[in-house]
Amino acid sequence: MPRTGRLAPKMIMILLAAALIPRASTQSKPAGGNSLEIRVQHLEDLEEIRMVLTDYGRFLDARDFSAYSQLFAKDGEWIGGLGKVQGPAAIQAFMEKSIGTTNATHNYHLLSNFEIDVHGDTGTAWSRWAFVVPGPDKKPVIAQGGHYNDTFVRENGRWKFKRRMASTDIPSSGPVQTK
Numbered sequence: 001m002p003r004t005g006r007l008a009p010k011m012i013m014i015l016l017a018a019a020l021i022p023r024a025s026t027q028s029k030p031a032g033g034n035s036l037e038i039r040v041q042h043l044e045d046l047e048e049i050r051m052v053l054t055d056y057g058r059f060l061d062a063r064d065f066s067a068y069s070q071l072f073a074k075d076g077e078w079i080g081g082l083g084k085v086q087g088p089a090a091i092q093a094f095m096e097k098s099i100g101t102t103n104a105t106h107n108y109h110l111l112s113n114f115e116i117d118v119h120g121d122t123g124t125a126w127s128r129w130a131f132v133v134p135g136p137d138k139k140p141v142i143a144q145g146g147h148y149n150d151t152f153v154r155e156n157g158r159w160k161f162k163r164r165m166a167s168t169d170i171p172s173s174g175p176v177q178t179k
Contacts, residue, residue: 042118045118045123045159049123049125049159050114052071052152052160052161053111053114054111055067055071056068056071056164057109059071060095060099061109062103063100063102065091065095066092068091068092069091071160072087072088072160072164073162074088076091076160076161076163077161077162077163078094078161078164078166079163079166080164080165080167082094082098105133105134106134107131107132107134107143109129110129110130110132111128112130113126113127114126115127118152121154122153122154123152124149124150124151125148125150126147126148126149128145128146128147130142130145131144131145144171145168145170146166146167146169147166147169148167149164149167150164150165
């Protein structure tokens with residue numbers, strides 16, 4: 001079947017995703033030109049970073065700190081209320097010790113408001129998080145809320161956290177920081 005006038009399946013999926021997914025950021029524009037190839041690469045980069053952000057919450061809630069730690073670059077940092085740690089092996093050990101390897105209470109994180117900017121092999125993101133726990137009546141209660149400030153790097157062809165800083169906004173620890 002000739003391909004004239006037809007889009008390749010991958011292109012169709014990218015265009016559908018672009019139409020269905022809210023813009024990652026009004027500031028994120030492809031660097032280096034406006035050709036179709038550059039724009040498609042930019043969309044692929046945004047989607048891969050969005051998946052890193054989503055996998056972070058999924059692996060954290062599953063207490064799969066082996067997979068979780070692989071979301072970080074070889075010199076990647078995690079900074080939050082529990083402390084600061086650098087490198088995938090150290091991040092895995094730190095999380096296993098600080099949080100444990102089972103989620104017996106079935107708590108989880110809600111992640112939202114992704115604002116992603118990509119510039120070549122680096123990127124930044126800002127997003128919100130809420131930590132949901134069972135309340136006294138076993139119904140979900142938001143125990144804490146905050147935001148992340150992230151820096152990304154493309155390492156061995158994959159997007160990774162170069163730095164993830166988790167800040168708690170509720171209970172309040174001071175003024176809310178944006179980007």
